[in-house]
Amino acid sequence: MKGTSLNSIRAFEAVSRHLSFTNAANELGVSQSAISQHIKNLEMSIGCSLLKRDTKRIALTIEGGKLAEVAQRWICDIQHVVESLSLGNRFKITVAAPSIFTISWLLPKLNEFYSVNPDSKVELVTSDSPSFSYDRNLDLVIKFDKEDLPGFDLVGSYKSKLLVVASEKYIRDFGLFLGADNFSSHKLLAIQPGPWLKNTGSSTWSTMGNFLSKTLICEPQFQIYEDVNLAYAAALHGQGWVILDYLLVEDDISSGRLRPMPDVSCASDIHVFQRQNSLGGMLIIFYEWLHQKFSSSELASFFLLESQHREDSLV
Template sequence: MLPSLSALRAFESAARTGSFRAAAELLSVTPTAISHHIRGLEEQLGTKLFKRSGRDVVLTEDGQRLAETAVQAFGMLEDAVRALRRTTRRTVRIAAGPIFTARWLMPRISNFWEQHPGTGLEVVPTYQPGAQDRENVDIVIRWERISEMPEGAVKLLELSPVAIASEAFLTRFGPVETPADLLHMPLLHQRNHWGWLDWFSAMGVRVPDTLRGPVFEDANVLLRGAAEGQGVIVGWLPLIDQDLAEGRVVRLFGEDITPTHGYFLDVRKGSHMRRQTQLAIEWLTAQSTQADFARC
């Protein structure tokens, strides 16, 4: 007869953390409850599983053998439960960066509800859209260089870089006559300096020294800073079309740079089998096609 599941769970947590107190916090019970479970398990098995070492506990040889199997078994159970949750829930979780969510996804979100009223969308923020470390995320919207995307990736949107600032900034720091003039002006950066380095390279400007200026993760913050006259930024067409149309920022040059970056759809392993995920994928790609057509 197998020991109780709660006793085995208490043992596995204590073995993994090396502490009855840590196991208790993990399982939201008292250290005394963990101790009782372990003592009962040792009596039932007729062997010592732990020996004390100060405040911590150390596995015995028998305890080590049981721990290896217990950790593996509970890991398999957790994987199975996560898989079931993904296949039974009717909500699709999408991880996407804040500017894509605000500028591309939000203006289209009611269309998804109209087409698929029985499927929910949950959009979770991520500053690293390639990461897939969030539990139960079905789709990740990745922002990457077009040249570095793997073969077969689903492209949603191409982005072209342009230099933008506010009229107030130009009044204060201008005039800006050539791209090289920007090397001597306050520049704001997103994530790293590569956006500006790529832009200067495309404009034929040699950057003599390392670029300086504050770095921000959120592109919405950069747009706010540019609109308030804090510096010049690399904006991405077509995401900034509305900012330009409403005059919050202006283009400094008429550059026509071939798209360098894009947003791509990445489906978490196992999620593509769900009908709800397939509906979301089809909708996202259809919206992308319509947007491309509208720009033609």
Template sequence: MLPSLSALRAFEAAARTGSFRAAAEHLSVTPTAISHHIRGLEEQLGTKLFKRSGRDVVLTEDGQRLAETAVQAFGMLEDAVRALRRTSRKTVRVATGPIFTARWLMPRISDLWEKHPEIELEVVPSYQPGTLNRENVDIVIRWERMSEMPEGAVKLLELSPVAIASNEFLTRFGPVKSPEDLLQLPLLHQRNHWGWLDWFTAMNVRVPGSLRGPVFEDANVLLRGAAEGQGVIVGWLPLIDQDLADHRVVRLFDEQIAPTHGYYLEDRHGSRTRRETQVVLKWLTDQSGRAGIGHH
């Protein structure tokens, strides 16, 4: 008789991660539960499956043999379940960052509902959509520097950088007369320093040494910080059009910089054959074409 599926699942997770604790986190159970399953499995099979190595565990020879089969078997099961879910549901899951969701996707979402009421859209929040575990995700909308986009990428939106801050910040720190002045002011960064480095390069400002300042993943957080006078940020046109119109932030210069970043589409290879995915992909590209890829 086969051991219980839960015991085999616990063993497979521990074998794959090399840690009872990591296996427990993956399966959303306690490390004690994993340990209990493994112990019961070893008693039922009459052999040791793991030997401890500090905080980690290492497979024995018997454990290695069972692990090869278990990993393969659970992988096949997951593939089959995923395929069934995709064919039986009309939900399309999209992974994208929070600012794109709030500023580009949300204002258009009723158009999708009106044209395709049979399709349910699920938006999975992700700060780095291209790197997430994309289980059951059909479409990824990824933010990237224009120079680093994959060849043939389907662009949805091109973004041009502008320096923005609040009026309160400008009152406190005095007038900003030239781009060089910003090197002496508090700068806030999104994900890394490339946004500001690209901006300074476009404005013909040499950056001595390295830039400083806190780095945030969520651009919505940055916009709030700028609106509350915490620092100067790179804002991305056209995503910040409403913030400028509402005077939550103001542009420091009238810079006209060619797009440096953008959003592009990735779809999972296994999802391309789903009609619902194709419908949403076409809708996304149609929306992009209607608005114009750029912000002009």
């Protein structure tokens, strides 16, 4: 690919996103004929067609799709580094996490981080939507599953526990769970209907559903919610039991707002991913703080907590 112009790759990247010469030209501030010439030069340099053209639309060839994936990631990484080096963003980091984790765990603890890092700015993004794109300018991603993220490195994995919890009000009104034979008299606040939570599309709920189905001899009543935050709020207001990670209800349990179902729990994991080639001391500072908070959780004594901590990946 000797002699290939970076401008040609930039032009192709814009066309691959817009699938339009006109929109790509407008974005880059050049003429449509210039974009067309860049694509032609690039195809000649590579020796294959990158686009399928007809009178109505533009589509990527197989080769074009492969190049587009790399080119878009390359442009995104460059933009991210440039923004991180600018004075206004030097102390800014962007963190993506499920909304239930952000609301229940991260937000209540951020003031503590700001108190010792007053110049920092942590931008929080929720990742609940199935269409959420991890190609955004994210620094850290927190997930309950370990599935690889292109462009990100796994930097920390933490063992936790899934619990079935209910409020004191619910337990007063309906009685404490005593065993498998009376579970059918209780209400479980679920995200989606089962069967028996096995096919909810959530690895967390499926794991607990599989565990409960082997432990209990009868199914509970179900109250279905579209959002885990609603199920969590319903549990706090005494409407039933809900399956949640211990880290999310740690404060609720210690304060007595929620109580765990005796002898019912199973393992879960929380994973932290860092964007490859991310720069900046604030990113290291925030991750070290996050690691310390995970490791100092009462989970360390309530359950066995194990952590995998790779500091060299952040250097």
